[in-house]
Amino acid sequence: MAGKFYKRLLAGAVVFLALLLAGCGVEIQVSTPSRGGEAGGNLKVHFIDVGQGDSTLIEQDGHFMLIDAGERDQGEVVVSYLKKQGVKKLDYVIGTHPHSDHIGGMAEVLRAFDIGRVIMPEKEHTIRTYEKLLDEIAAQNLKITLPKVGDTYELGDSSFQIIAPVRDYGDNLNNWSVGIRLTYGETGFVFCGDAEKEAEGDIVSSGLTLKADVLKISHHGSSTSSSSKFMDLVDPDYGVISCGKNNDYGHPHKEIRAMLKERNIKSFRTDELGTIVAASDGKSVTFPGQETGDSAPSEAESQDYVFNTNTKKFHFPDCKSATSMKKENRKTYTGTREDVIKMGYEPCQICNP
Template sequence: MIKRLPGALILLVLLLATAGCGSSSSTGPLLNTAQTSENTQGRMIVHFLDVGQGDSIFVQLPNGHNMLVDAGPREAGTDVVNYLKKAGVKKIDYLVATHPHEDHIGGMTAIIRRFDIDRVYMPRVTYTTKVYEDLLKGIQAEGLKINAASDGVEIINSGGLRAEMIAPNSAAYEEINNYSTVIKLSFGKTGFLLTGDAESQSEREMLADGYSLEADVLKVGHHGSYSSTSPAFLNAVRPKYSVISCGAGNDYGFPHAATLQKLRGIQLFRTDLDGDVVFETDGEGLQVSTERR
């Protein structure tokens, strides 16, 4: 049974209230833009990090800014910090916690302590765990505010570079995974769909709302669980590549055989087998490499 921590609910309300909860855009200039990773002018590099049983995606944007989507479980926090430092990161311009499960946010408190953060995005949902409460306290301690993550929020829209949230599309779900922030990331002719743990209900909503889901690279939802990657959704995305983030020998049996069957014919990478999976694009073509740390 999950221990209830009313303070987490109060703290989230305060952090959201001070930031404003409507759709927001961050297309204007950011402070301290010199504090970025190595020069990526004209290139976008998307790193799907091997964090064991969890998710973490690091994006070096072609304008020199950095985005981090999730930070894996608590025990992966130091590894994610070290990976970003090795890449020359001093500032994270966009930090996104897709939803409050520990395998996505556990390492994020370490990230907040070690890097300058410009914007934090989280869905409007509370979760009664100490890991979640610790993250909220860490955000507050650093003087940061939370921007509400929901469909229609534009993180970036500048020239050929765009990052838009296309889920969650509802205010209340029974399953926490369906609160997952889903991001469509586009640069030039290339696209990535980052789905968090969004399940079939959220997928149906994205389809019903008429979003353009087509992308070259699909981050497969919910670590390859049968609960995600419905046939209609996969047909709409039509990816050339797919990435499953999961831990070797995990207790959930991820990825499930049913999902692997659906992905037949699509080039598949798995962090449990391939380690870190890195895509690089100039907006025209894609190059992919893998590395085990």
């Protein structure tokens, strides 16, 4: 009883002191302890399959960030995927650089969700896709935050630091890419858009910590990126490559595939696996259902599908594309996703990404 009395007495004294100081014009702020890396649940990083482009969703404890949004025709794909993950607000949207395969679908994303902060480099482009994005940013009364190397932002119990662009790169849009290092507990992820070797050299020279468990391989696996010194400092266990199936650029290039193998970096590719999800508990990173590079377990389950024999795409029966399909192009099938793909059909990127 005495212990409770003294606790109440102490609490009363604190309140009295606060009121007294407030009366003297002194502002009192009561802070709560940081919850640390374990309290808010896992961090998840979704490398969304947008074909030959980039789009990554990061979530932690109900907070979300999107890096890029693929080509313009992928805007609906990205929005649909985000809604399936329960996204209503994006704390941050990062447009790494003004190439259409990174910012093409972003205007549609801005229209679909509440947006906290938009981060883009101070490099303009004359393509209509970029101009439309700027128009949408203005229409939503949003402001662009310019990336400053070293600046750090919080996302739930995780945080990320800006690591690029380090300087002015003239007309090389790839090197203007916004780069970040995301950390959660003891784990880290690095994303650098399409940054090439010149920009990577500047990132290395900046002296910032780059070590990470996962590296989103820059420029879709092009040999113009992933320089030796940069890879030495990041030293990832896993690499994720976002590229389109049978793309015209030959991504990922054989030099990059060989480099990843030589460094014993386990790689995952969206052109082979579709959307890839990595999870961190603050101590280690896993790729649920994909640790062996195999497709997700759902691919082995029988489903009802509707084929479009004209477009060579397959859909779930309730997909709007399936319900509006011409009768002469419509074909139904029950089997596994893997079997359907082997038959030469590609998944609908809206109902079955």
